[in-house]
Amino acid sequence: MEPVTKNLTQQKDCIVNLNSTTTQKVNLLMVDNHPENLLALEAVLSSPHYNLVSATSGNEALKWLLKQEFAVILLDVQMPGLNGFETAKLIRAREKTKHIPIIFITAISQDLEHVQRGYSVGAIDYIFKPFQPETLKQKIEKFVEIYQKYKEEISKSELQRSAELSEVNKKLDQTTLDLQRTEALAKVISETLIDTIVTFDSQGYILSVNPAVKTMFGYHPDELVGQPIGNLFLKVKGDNGNRSPHLFFSLNNPCLGKVIESVAVRKDENHFYADIQIGETAVEGQQIFVCTIRDVTERKQIEEIKKQQFNHMENMVKDRTLELILANQQLQIEIEERKKITDYLSVSQERFRKIFESSPCLMAIISLKDKTYLDVNTSWINFTGYSYHELFHQKINLLDFIDEPDGNSIHLEQPIRSKKINYKAKHGEIRAGFLSTEMIDIHPEPCILFVLTDFTERLLLEREMSRLDRLNLIGEMAAGIAHEIRNPMTTVYGFLQVARSNRDSLPQEIVDLMLEELSRANSIITEFLNLAKNKVSYKKIQNLNTIIEALFPLIQAEALRSRKQAVLDLHDCPDISVDEKEIRQLILNIVLNGLDSMPPGGQLTIKTYVEEQAVILEIKDQGKGISSEILEKLGTPFFTTKENGTGLGLAICYSVAERHQADIDIETGNEGSTFSIRFKSI
Numbered sequence: 001m002e003p004v005t006k007n008l009t010q011q012k013d014c015i016v017n018l019n020s021t022t023t024q025k026v027n028l029l030m031v032d033n034h035p036e037n038l039l040a041l042e043a044v045l046s047s048p049h050y051n052l053v054s055a056t057s058g059n060e061a062l063k064w065l066l067k068q069e070f071a072v073i074l075l076d077v078q079m080p081g082l083n084g085f086e087t088a089k090l091i092r093a094r095e096k097t098k099h100i101p102i103i104f105i106t107a108i109s110q111d112l113e114h115v116q117r118g119y120s121v122g123a124i125d126y127i128f129k130p131f132q133p134e135t136l137k138q139k140i141e142k143f144v145e146i147y148q149k150y151k152e153e154i155s156k157s158e159l160q161r162s163a164e165l166s167e168v169n170k171k172l173d174q175t176t177l178d179l180q181r182t183e184a185l186a187k188v189i190s191e192t193l194i195d196t197i198v199t200f201d202s203q204g205y206i207l208s209v210n211p212a213v214k215t216m217f218g219y220h221p222d223e224l225v226g227q228p229i230g231n232l233f234l235k236v237k238g239d240n241g242n243r244s245p246h247l248f249f250s251l252n253n254p255c256l257g258k259v260i261e262s263v264a265v266r267k268d269e270n271h272f273y274a275d276i277q278i279g280e281t282a283v284e285g286q287q288i289f290v291c292t293i294r295d296v297t298e299r300k301q302i303e304e305i306k307k308q309q310f311n312h313m314e315n316m317v318k319d320r321t322l323e324l325i326l327a328n329q330q331l332q333i334e335i336e337e338r339k340k341i342t343d344y345l346s347v348s349q350e351r352f353r354k355i356f357e358s359s360p361c362l363m364a365i366i367s368l369k370d371k372t373y374l375d376v377n378t379s380w381i382n383f384t385g386y387s388y389h390e391l392f393h394q395k396i397n398l399l400d401f402i403d404e405p406d407g408n409s410i411h412l413e414q415p416i417r418s419k420k421i422n423y424k425a426k427h428g429e430i431r432a433g434f435l436s437t438e439m440i441d442i443h444p445e446p447c448i449l450f451v452l453t454d455f456t457e458r459l460l461l462e463r464e465m466s467r468l469d470r471l472n473l474i475g476e477m478a479a480g481i482a483h484e485i486r487n488p489m490t491t492v493y494g495f496l497q498v499a500r501s502n503r504d505s506l507p508q509e510i511v512d513l514m515l516e517e518l519s520r521a522n523s524i525i526t527e528f529l530n531l532a533k534n535k536v537s538y539k540k541i542q543n544l545n546t547i548i549e550a551l552f553p554l555i556q557a558e559a560l561r562s563r564k565q566a567v568l569d570l571h572d573c574p575d576i577s578v579d580e581k582e583i584r585q586l587i588l589n590i591v592l593n594g595l596d597s598m599p600p601g602g603q604l605t606i607k608t609y610v611e612e613q614a615v616i617l618e619i620k621d622q623g624k625g626i627s628s629e630i631l632e633k634l635g636t637p638f639f640t641t642k643e644n645g646t647g648l649g650l651a652i653c654y655s656v657a658e659r660h661q662a663d664i665d666i667e668t669g670n671e672g673s674t675f676s677i678r679f680k681s682i
Helices: 002-022 035-045 058-067 084-093 112-120 133-192 212-217 245-250 296-358 378-384 456-501 508-529 544-561 580-597 628-633 649-659
Strands: 026-031 050-055 072-076 102-106 125-128 196-200 206-209 233-238 241-243 259-265 271-283 286-295 362-367 373-376 401-403 419-424 430-442 445-454 540-542 565-570 576-578 603-610 614-620 663-669 672-680
Touching: 026 035, 026 058, 026 133, 035 050, 035 133, 050 058, 058 084, 072 084, 072 133, 084 102, 084 112, 102 133, 112 125, 125 133, 133 296, 196 212, 212 259, 233 245, 233 271, 271 296, 362 378, 362 430, 430 456, 540 544, 544 565, 544 576, 544 580, 544 603, 544 614, 576 580, 576 672, 580 603, 580 614, 580 649, 580 672, 649 663
Parallel strands: 026 050, 026 072, 072 102, 102 125, 565 603
Antiparallel strands: 196 206, 196 286, 233 241, 233 259, 259 271, 271 286, 362 373, 362 445, 401 419, 419 430, 430 445, 540 576, 603 614, 614 672, 663 672
């Protein structure tokens, strides 16, 4: 009844532990750089069963994953810095987090390319904004349900395994204790037994004797080792009567296991009757006999000892039998586990085969040893034009796969990750694609999994779209130039018409107005010429802080005129190569735009600092921010939100930055906008 009670107790403990697991809150990680999106997700997924954790960047999400365990990750794709694809790839690269389901939630293009990229880095699902809250909630519930079942199974398995291991350890400890007791008892018996025990080989020569030989025969044990055992006996009674002791003990099977009467001879040549019993064993392949010699005069005592030995041997047999039964049960468990592993491997191979054959990517398995094709999928055949038999066991021609950046052929010694290459099809057609390779073992040959994503058609489409965009931009620019210059020219043309019909001289104010309009047209043309890529910049080594400090009185006067503030926050910066005139124009354009965007009382901050071997110029205003629609068009020539603006200010800023190999980044929100210009230091 004790084992049954113990098992019931263990099962109750398992149930209690499992119930405590299911009552815990499930952690959900939401990653989006827009707080309003996180609030929307939190509103949809709010539940007493969930612990919602928000992260505004990929780096913050990775930090949370180091601290906690999550059931599902809701990941935005388009984020500054570490984007969603890169974050998912890092999550999958970590052993502890690679099995966490990732759902991409994005508002970017729904093209197959983006979706496929999401799945390639480990996404489980792909949801596009605007999403249906109920649908998202149901999906999360299913993933959470799967996660909870998985945790329950893991917990149950660990508890059961712990209980089984504890039981096995107890039995092993008991068996070890029994063996130690047996060895100690055997030693005590050998040393204290009054019977003489002699071990001898198949030729009848003594190998060892116990100390009792001294009392029984008068010999020291060392005197008998190596001597014939027959010297201890006068005669031995066999099945056919009395026999010579030397002949009897030299036989291969001298009445093993039987009690044999004999006459023994002491060292002083006195005789006594003795019963002998011979056993046989093998040690390291050598046949050994054990002979027990008993003095008949102490038969009762010897019989009692014999009974004790028999009971002891019987217990040893029972213990050994029990050990064999347990070992057999463990062997059966191992056989079942191996069968499960075999079945799982079979299913995994079938799953890999289906994925391999149905994948739209070009996939091939190549021998690492001799670089020959072992297998290719249907997409490989369709895109390259080769048949399966033309490639099977043929060596891959690496010259047909060229690295696009440097024009060299690829190398397969190291794994490749999304390398842009050009590859040649059967009929000489050059196609483009992204190449990834992975080392795998197949029965058990080391191989290379060759995965190629073809984007030739997409590349042609992008080139055509780029060409159309350029044509469209040229049309818009032509319309803008015509519109901006036509207005002042119309004014001048009208006054000249009046002057031709009127012989009197024109009033001074009309002449001034015409000159002003012509100056405006000339200014527009001059600013437009500043956009030219071939415009010459006169650069020299100077300090950015010096240029800003010289320009600041003009900026401050303009700010005070509109009842606003302008402040400097300049830090030590190294000298850089710039065109002072162009940099002054860039700063003034951005500063004036910032002042125009702020209400009275607002503050504009001009800041410089060094970051990662680059000099940063940062201009921050406290305006109402820039809408996403306007943000997309910033820098486009002749696009303006001002009534009297030409739309060339920011376009000139971008042109100046390009000539200085600088980058312009814009951060905007309800609290204002920040323009950051990054100059490379010398």
